[in-house]
Amino acid sequence: MIAHEPGMPLCGIEVPQYLDRGGLQTYVVEHRPAQPWRAVVVLAGPMSLERSNSYLSWVRWARTLACNGFWVFRFDYSGVGESTGAFAEQTFDTWADDLRAVITAARERHPDAVLFVNGLRLGALLGQAVDGCDGLLAWDPPASGRAMLADMLRRKLAADYVDRVGVRKTREEYVRELESGAVLEVEGYAWSRGLWSSAGRHAFAPRGRHHAIYLDGRPAERLPDRERGESLRIGSPPFWVQPNSLVPDLRELFRRSVARLEAWS
Amino acid sequence: MREVLELEVAGERLVGTRHVPPARGARIGVLLLNAGFAPRDGHGGLSALTADALAARGVPAYRFDLPRLGDSPGPLPARKEDFFEFVTSGGFTDVTTGLVRELCACEGLGRLVLGGLCGGAVTAIFVGAREPARVCGLLLLEPEMYVVEPRIDVASQRRRRPRLLGRLGRHVFDYWGWMRLLADEGPRSRWVPFPRRTVLALLRRRAVLPSVANVPLVNAWREVVRHARPSLVITAAGKMPEIYFDRINDVALRGIDMGAVIHIRLTNTNHIFTTGGAIEAVHSHVLPWVERLR
Numbered sequence: 403m404i405a406h407e408p409g410m411p412l413c414g415i416e417v418p419q420y421l422d423r424g425g426l427q428t429y430v431v432e433h434r435p436a437q438p439w440r441a442v443v444v445l446a447g448p449m450s451l452e453r454s455n456s457y458l459s460w461v462r463w464a465r466t467l468a469c470n471g472f473w474v475f476r477f478d479y480s481g482v483g484e485s486t487g488a489f490a491e492q493t494f495d496t497w498a499d500d501l502r503a504v505i506t507a508a509r510e511r512h513p514d515a516v517l518f519v520n521g522l523r524l525g526a527l528l529g530q531a532v533d534g535c536d537g538l539l540a541w542d543p544p545a546s547g548r549a550m551l552a553d554m555l556r557r558k559l560a561a562d563y564v565d566r567v568g569v570r571k572t573r574e575e576y577v578r579e580l581e582s583g584a585v586l587e588v589e590g591y592a593w594s595r596g597l598w599s600s601a602g603r604h605a606f607a608p609r610g611r612h613h614a615i616y617l618d619g620r621p622a623e624r625l626p627d628r629e630r631g632e633s634l635r636i637g638s639p640p641f642w643v644q645p646n647s648l649v650p651d652l653r654e655l656f657r658r659s660v661a662r663l664e665a666w667s
Numbered sequence: 668m669r670e671v672l673e674l675e676v677a678g679e680r681l682v683g684t685r686h687v688p689p690a691r692g693a694r695i696g697v698l699l700l701n702a703g704f705a706p707r708d709g710h711g712g713l714s715a716l717t718a719d720a721l722a723a724r725g726v727p728a729y730r731f732d733l734p735r736l737g738d739s740p741g742p743l744p745a746r747k748e749d750f751f752e753f754v755t756s757g758g759f760t761d762v763t764t765g766l767v768r769e770l771c772a773c774e775g776l777g778r779l780v781l782g783g784l785c786g787g788a789v790t791a792i793f794v795g796a797r798e799p800a801r802v803c804g805l806l807l808l809e810p811e812m813y814v815v816e817p818r819i820d821v822a823s824q825r826r827r828r829p830r831l832l833g834r835l836g837r838h839v840f841d842y843w844g845w846m847r848l849l850a851d852e853g854p855r856s857r858w859v860p861f862p863r864r865t866v867l868a869l870l871r872r873r874a875v876l877p878s879v880a881n882v883p884l885v886n887a888w889r890e891v892v893r894h895a896r897p898s899l900v901i902t903a904a905g906k907m908p909e910i911y912f913d914r915i916n917d918v919a920l921r922g923i924d925m926g927a928v929i930h931i932r933l934t935n936t937n938h939i940f941t942t943g944g945a946i947e948a949v950h951s952h953v954l955p956w957v958e959r960l961r
Contacts (some may be wrong), residue, residue, distance in 0.1 A: 408735060409742025418671045418682055418738055427669055431738060450711075451941070457706045457737060483708045484684055484715070486669060565937045590711015590941030648704055649745040 403660045405653055406465035408458075413437070413469035421477075421507055428500055429484030430507070433464045433474035441516040441667035442508050443467055444535070445476035446501050446525025448642050450554075451589035453483060456522065456642035459652060463659075470660050473512065477504045479524075482591075490585055490592040493600035494547050497524070498531045505534050516667050520659070523550060523642060527604045530612060537611040537666045539659060542618070542640070545626075547601030551593075557643070558588050613662055615655065634658065668722075672729065674773070676765040682738035683707065683731035684715070685774075686722035694777040695803065695961050696727040698770060700763065700787035702808075702939065704750055706737035709784065710939040713808075713946050720950050726957055727774065731766060733759050733790075754786040755814055755881050760793040767794060767801050780957060782806025782899075784939065785908075789884060795896060796887035804897040804960050806953060809908045809938055812888070812915045813879040842879075850907040867910060876918050877911065885919045892920055895927040899956045901949055903940070904932040929956065 406413065414436040421428040447453055447460055464474045479497045480487035487496075501519070508517060518537045521529035526540035527547055544550035555573050562570050580586050580598040587593075608614055608630040619635025622628060634655055641650045670685040684707065699714040701707055707730040708715040718728035734741035744750050753759075767779055781791040781802045788810035795802045849863050876885065891898060902909035909932065916925075931952050935943035 408740075412740060416738070416740075418673070420669065420671060429669075429671075454705045454708075454710055458704065458743065461738065482712070483706065484669070486719075489712065561937065561942065565942060587942065587944065590713070590939070590946060646747075647745050648743050648747060648750055 403657050404466065404469040405656055406462055406469050408462065408649060410465075412465060421503060423503055426480055427486040428480065428503060429478040430504060431464070431476050433468040433476070435468045435471055435473060437471060439471045439473050441472055441518060441536075441663065442512050443472045443474050443663065444501070444505055444508055444517065444519050445474060446519055446521040446529055447476065447478075448523035448525060449479060449482060449497070450489075450591045452523055452554075452642040453478070455645055458645070458648055459641045459650060460522070462649070463652070463656060466656050467660070467663075470664075472663065473515070475504055475508045477501075488592075490594050491596075493594075493596045494524075494528065494531075494604050495600050498528045501525075501528050502532050502534070505532060509534065518663055518666060520663075526614070527606055530606065530608065531604060537663075538608075538613070539662055540606070540608070540612065540614040541655070541659075542616055543606040543608075543614050545606060547604035548598075551598065551601050554588055561589075611666065615658065617655065632658070669719075672731075674731075674766065674769050676769055677762050679734040679762055680740060681731050681734065681762075681766060683729055684718070686718040686728040686730075688722045688725045688727050690725060693725060693727050693961075695780065695957075696729060696770070696774060696776045697721050697780045697782065697806070697957060698767065699728065699730045699806075700759075700781070700783035700790050701731075701733055701736045702784035703754075703786045704736055704747070707732045711941045711946055713784065713940055713949065716946060717950060717953060720954055721957060724954060724958060726961070727776070729770060729774075734762060751786065752814075755789055755811070755884065757790075757793045757883060759786075759790045760797065763790050763794045764798050767798055771801050778803035780804040780806055780960060782808065784808035785811055789881075792884055792887050792891060796890040799894060799896070802896070804957075805891060805899070806957075807898060807900045808940070808949065809902055809906075810888075810900065810912060811908045812881055812884060813877065813911045814881045846907060846910075850905065850910055874918060876915060880911075880915055880919075885915055889919050889923065892925060892928060893923055895924065897956075897960055898928045899952065900928060900930045901952060902930070902932055903936045903938055903945070904934045906938055908938065 414434045417432040419430055421430050445464055448456055464476050467474045478485040479500050481489035481492040516536050519529040519535045520539040522541040526543035529538040555576055580595055583595050585592045585594055608627050612630050614631040616633045617636045617640055620633045625631040668687045672683045672685045674681050702709050714730050718730055721728040732739040735743040778801055781794055783791055788807040791805050795805045849867055933945050933948050936945035
């Protein structure tokens, strides 16, 4: 495996662009490898602040894939990052539509290619909700959308405590506010009732050619599906929560993931 | 509407976003820089949303990933401390100056407002002082006027301080630990009984720059203020960047007319403005200020 390190020449060209979708603009970056390539990989990333925290590693991973013969599409969900749209109007379902749109665009560009989705956190959940791909490689999939949002609310509680901002509440109080229709500011993003209720419709249940890599180093007996999962410890806190390093050591994750995608293609 | 914009500046490929106003022909634009090592949309989408709001009011706005950040390629130090040292020492000044010139030329703009949060504000000050003809205003969100916490050389510290004190001694003599306590940013702050505000007020009365002041940055800031360049500064009330900003201004800008500087203090928020409705509060101050510069 060729691991792309920051500062190395790119293994091809990178084309940032907007996918126009009837009033919505979805930001997509294509990593086109210079050498012959074997498959297309659509990267579906995490949401909100997890996206910001993981961005450097996510781009490094896309470049590593290009160096190893994969044509990569990565994108931003509506209301997040470079894509347009109001965050408060987004749900897991609108984000699944975003992923479908990018898969469709990738398919139109390469109709005969094998296409995989590689999702991190939210992206792992959404990857199993869409059809049209030949395999899903899920990095640290949450048990469910609600579990993932609850994790973020826990971080909000911790931030409330440390920063001493506003009136401190419990997670249950925040959930009640969401369910009553209030908009809740979490890590700078406006969560809505629609987001919370849509999260309840997404749980991770691998099937077919789905494979999960859990990044908390959990023992094999705690894997939800040993046939379709493995475990790896990448250090704590993980790079999408608070990067301790700008270039965290993810070689083993990259190596296993490239090997999996190569085996599938 | 947003458009992707790619520029080659000083041999570096920079990827950015153009926020297009409904009507063309504006002579002033706004350029927002990365907040620390975050991608160009900013934490909570602060920069992206600000740029959208500016464009809706007819002001073209641009956001670029500087080399190594976001979508722009380049070498990156592994340690966060090394990156911050690079930024606070003006490491992005040359490329950002080139970017300002290139943007003005290719977009047909006479001048730009330059801004950003934290590290973005630091770079904006350096470039603002160097490029007075093209930078007509500075938008400084949480500017950090001090150098980053120095690397701790544990071995030499142990030699200097009595072993008897051990870990407690290291805490007692830890300058940054004390500052975090005073700024109410440490997890133990709430348990410290002394009057923080009084101690901070006493510190501010000192007539010399604090030893951790980023002197080249302070000099650049003084140049900007001395020439009455319009500047909008927004800080999180009571947090460390604001404490240093006030203290350094008291010393460095003594006798200089600060009429062109507007300082807004946002309560109930954090350093990256992701709590307390700070993003909307930033918009409510930035939009009218930029409109007055047009």
